[in-house]
Amino acid sequence: MPKNREQDVCEVRSIDRAKVMAVKKAMPSDRDIHSLSEIFSVLADPARTKIIYALSKEELCVCDIANILGNSISAVSHQLRILRNMRLVKFRKEAKRVYYSLDDRHINRLFNEGLKHVRE
Amino acid sequence: MPKNREQDVCEVRSIDRAKVMAVKKAMPSDRDIHSLSEIFSVLADPARTKIIYALSKEELCVCDIANILGNSISAVSHQLRILRNMRLVKFRKEAKRVYYSLDDRHINRLFNEGLKHVRE
């Protein structure tokens, strides 16, 4: 995505300054908003959403995750790396296998809250 | 993104069939998973996240939303169309202006649950 250019302030005039100021003041920091979007983008992909759900039920090796999702081992491994980088999952090695499990208290609540939304 | 080819089942063997079956059975439908990811992808963009938050505080016209976000009118309008299509916001016209407001009970809870996550 292209980076925001210096905005043309003249074009963006405020209609209701009081409201605008109030909302701007209440708005969470750019840092928080960014982290928020980052978390949500994890669940914005069906494959990752399924992985999160699966791991909320069971500790699983990569092979079995791929089997559950119906995706390739490689694709799953790439997704797991993203989840690892975000510290959402942890893993342990056992023989040739690597077992993954959830490593985040909140992500599952987010999942369930979302599911409520979907099911109205 | 390329579409999933028919997976090479031979490559994806199951290690623990019982676990795999159990998780597969418990897994929400593909339809639900897809809707879930769709909802989350709305909040996966900082601009949209800010819009949702702003509208949770005040009914706002496009111009003021752009002002609050520091984005162009056009960019905001494009994002609003996405939110409209997903029935997350509603709008009313007043003179030359269009006022948007939230039209979804759950999205705000999702936002707040996410914020909890971010702030640990």
Added chain:
DNA sequence: TGATTGTTTGAACAATTGTTCAAATATAAT
């Protein structure tokens, strides 16, 4: 009427995403 203001829209574009494929690791078995 024509000019102005607020918003929407579509095309174009760069950035990002998620997959596949092939090759590299790592661990265990023969």
Added chain:
DNA sequence: ATTATATTTGAACAATTGTTCAAACAATCA
């Protein structure tokens, strides 16, 4: 050692995303 199995990794690629720009609409005002 060689082979087989489980996983990771990087490059390549198509699909998608979010922005900008210019043009179109829509509503009001002179």
